[in-house]
Amino acid sequence: MFRYILRRLMIAVPSLLGISLVLFTVLAMAPGDPFSELVSNPNIPPEVALALRQKFGLDDPLMVRYWNWLTAMLQGDWGYSFISRINVETLIMQRIPVTLLVIGSSQLLALCIAIPVGVYAATRPYSIFDQIASTLAFIGFSLPTFFTGILLILFFSIHLDWLPFVYRADIPETGWRFFWEHFKQMIMPVVVLGMFQAGAWTRYVRSAVLDVIRLDYVTTARSKGLSEKVVITKHVLRNALIPVVTLVALQMPAIFGGAIVTEQIFRVPGIGSLIISSMLANDTPVVMAVTFVFSTLVIACNLLADILYGWLDPRISYN
Amino acid sequence: MAGSTLASPTTEGKLPAVASSNHSPGREAWRRFKRHKLAVFCSVILGFIVLAVLLGPWIWRVPINEIDFNARMQGPSWAHPLGTDDLGQDLLARMLYGGRISLAVGLAAMLIAISVGVVVGAVAGMSKGPVDAFLMWVTDLFLSLPQLPLLLLIFYLFNDTLKKMIGPEAGVFVLVVAVIGGLRWMPVARLVRAQFLTLREKEFVEAARALGASPWRQVTVHILPNAMGPVIVAATIDVAAAIIAESTLSFLGLGFPPDIPTWGRILFDAKDHMDVAVHWALFPGALIFITVLTINYIGDGLRDAYDPRRVL
Numbered sequence: 001m002f003r004y005i006l007r008r009l010m011i012a013v014p015s016l017l018g019i020s021l022v023l024f025t026v027l028a029m030a031p032g033d034p035f036s037e038l039v040s041n042p043n044i045p046p047e048v049a050l051a052l053r054q055k056f057g058l059d060d061p062l063m064v065r066y067w068n069w070l071t072a073m074l075q076g077d078w079g080y081s082f083i084s085r086i087n088v089e090t091l092i093m094q095r096i097p098v099t100l101l102v103i104g105s106s107q108l109l110a111l112c113i114a115i116p117v118g119v120y121a122a123t124r125p126y127s128i129f130d131q132i133a134s135t136l137a138f139i140g141f142s143l144p145t146f147f148t149g150i151l152l153i154l155f156f157s158i159h160l161d162w163l164p165f166v167y168r169a170d171i172p173e174t175g176w177r178f179f180w181e182h183f184k185q186m187i188m189p190v191v192v193l194g195m196f197q198a199g200a201w202t203r204y205v206r207s208a209v210l211d212v213i214r215l216d217y218v219t220t221a222r223s224k225g226l227s228e229k230v231v232i233t234k235h236v237l238r239n240a241l242i243p244v245v246t247l248v249a250l251q252m253p254a255i256f257g258g259a260i261v262t263e264q265i266f267r268v269p270g271i272g273s274l275i276i277s278s279m280l281a282n283d284t285p286v287v288m289a290v291t292f293v294f295s296t297l298v299i300a301c302n303l304l305a306d307i308l309y310g311w312l313d314p315r316i317s318y319n
Numbered sequence: 320m321a322g323s324t325l326a327s328p329t330t331e332g333k334l335p336a337v338a339s340s341n342h343s344p345g346r347e348a349w350r351r352f353k354r355h356k357l358a359v360f361c362s363v364i365l366g367f368i369v370l371a372v373l374l375g376p377w378i379w380r381v382p383i384n385e386i387d388f389n390a391r392m393q394g395p396s397w398a399h400p401l402g403t404d405d406l407g408q409d410l411l412a413r414m415l416y417g418g419r420i421s422l423a424v425g426l427a428a429m430l431i432a433i434s435v436g437v438v439v440g441a442v443a444g445m446s447k448g449p450v451d452a453f454l455m456w457v458t459d460l461f462l463s464l465p466q467l468p469l470l471l472l473i474f475y476l477f478n479d480t481l482k483k484m485i486g487p488e489a490g491v492f493v494l495v496v497a498v499i500g501g502l503r504w505m506p507v508a509r510l511v512r513a514q515f516l517t518l519r520e521k522e523f524v525e526a527a528r529a530l531g532a533s534p535w536r537q538v539t540v541h542i543l544p545n546a547m548g549p550v551i552v553a554a555t556i557d558v559a560a561a562i563i564a565e566s567t568l569s570f571l572g573l574g575f576p577p578d579i580p581t582w583g584r585i586l587f588d589a590k591d592h593m594d595v596a597v598h599w600a601l602f603p604g605a606l607i608f609i610t611v612l613t614i615n616y617i618g619d620g621l622r623d624a625y626d627p628r629r630v631l
Binding site (some may be wrong): 015145147150177252276279 | 456459460461463464465466467468469471472473475476559563566567570571572573583586590593594597600601604605607609611612616617619
């Protein structure tokens with residue numbers, strides 16, 4: 001198992017390098033130049049502008065620039081935000097816990113819906129429950145997150161006035177009130193993201209369970225006199241979840257995309273809303289760094305899925 | 320039937336296979352597609368939306384940018400069936416016009432994604448060894464790119480230049496289509512490669528090879544037509560995904576400029592006035608939702624129609 005994890009790690013590193021190369025190429029190909037304003041600014045003598053260009057290595061060959069950029073990123077030196085006037089890594093570290101909290105709880109919610117519903121629907125295929133669940137799942141992943149968010153705000157914030165629709169990082173209350181207020185403002189972003197994922201995952205779980213449930217070893221388990229609960233949870237679910245884990249990992253980029261939209265709608269102060277506001281304010285270092293963070297998170301999730309995969313199916317980690 | 324339960328109900332056994340002399344694969348698929356009642360119903364709805372968007376602006380002749388401050392943020396009425404926005408512009412006319420762009424983006428991005436995917440998948444599937452390995456590595460790399468952040472990044476970096484080069488509308492359109500299409504080809508490539516790997520070894524391709532068919536002819540005449548079923552399904556789903564991607568961009572305020580009212584853009588403008596003008600957000604949102612839902616259901620019907628496990 002340890003060697004398997006090590007091997008997976010060795011695969012993750014080249015992908016991270018590949019992604020950094022893609023990101024850097026995009027940046028290098030992009031028109032415009034961070035120092036173009038200096039050249040046109042009459043207060044800065046041309047030799048100063050030239051010295052600055054040399055200092056930051058803007059005229060170096062592309063490969064040298066990529067190497068410098070990569071080593072700086074790896075050392076945690078991500079640049080300086082033009083707008084917030086602090087280091088980018090400090091800014092991102094401030095914002096990232098909220099994002100992880102929202103994404104994590106919404107995925108948990110999605111799993112808590114998708115696994116029971118998918119399994120129950122698959123054990124009774126084509127029943128009324130199955131049909132209703134399938135229809136709802138279809139609606140769930142056809143509803144764009146921005147529209148669900150707007151609908152929830154309309155209903156729960158404006159019509160009923162139960163939940164706040166602006167996420168606040170500074171809640172004045174203390175103690176239990178503090179947690180209660182936090183919980184209340186988390187509900188809508190988490191539900192929006194969770195519902196979208198739950199729809200897609202319910203379908204995955206259902207079809208994966210359907211593939212397994214008629215296999216001979218399940219019949220054997222039943223004929224040994226095991227209870228239905230044990231058969232489903234120990235025999236069926238564990239094998240059915242193997243393909244589901246891969247599909248969930250493949251969905252990770254979409255989940256982060258959904259998180260950007262949700263954070264923007266509910267004004268959650270995470271890295272998703274940070275990337276949008278930085279783009280609107282032309283704050284390139286922050287934009288690049290956040291994109292890089294998202295990529296790293298995706299790779300990390302893929303790695304996690306691979307390890308889970310090896311744990312669920314020991315055959316994989318042996319060869 | 321021990322061993323597997325199909326993901327969708329079949330009419331297996333209810334009908335004897337019709338022994339007609341001329342069932343081409345396409346006609347066969349259509350015959351099966353018609354059994355998925357919901358998919359047929361959704362095709363009708365989608366057809367209606369497409370027709371409305373194509374012909375609507377000729378029938379509903381209110382200009383999309385006629386400003387009328389006496390009719391700001393009004394609900395549906397006879398003069399404005401879907402109400403008006405904060406400048407008193409007619410929402411029906413704007414949504415019909417914007418729908419053309421949203422649907423065109425969806426179709427064009429799908430075409431790019433499918434073309435790139437088929438080419439990459441076919442090359443990888445036909446060539447063994449390092450070329451295949453490299454192409455699949457690139458495919459996996461693209462699959463683990465965070466798409467929306469990257470989409471936003473490319474948009475942010477290239478938008479201004481393209482706008483200057485070929486005009487604001489065309490520039491944004493080309494960029495949106497290229498980027499959405501360029502980030503969605505990977506599943507198709509994998510699908511096509513998998514199909515090619517099995518089809519390549521089939522007897523009829525071997526027969527063609529024995530008769531001296533060039534690789535090009537083997538691919539275009541024998542393998543590719545047989546691999547198209549799953550690709551068509553993927554293409555359908557891709558249209559829906561591209562429409563969502565475009566709407567998301569516009570909704571974040573980074574897509575089309577305000578004078579091009581795509582559905583996502585209308586929603587973006589509406590979201591700050593939701594307390595007073597609910598209809599303004601609801602109609603475009605519902606339209607995106609219905610379009611995406613119907614396309615997904617049609618994809619589901621096509622998947623059943625092309626399912627090779629189904630013998631009917």
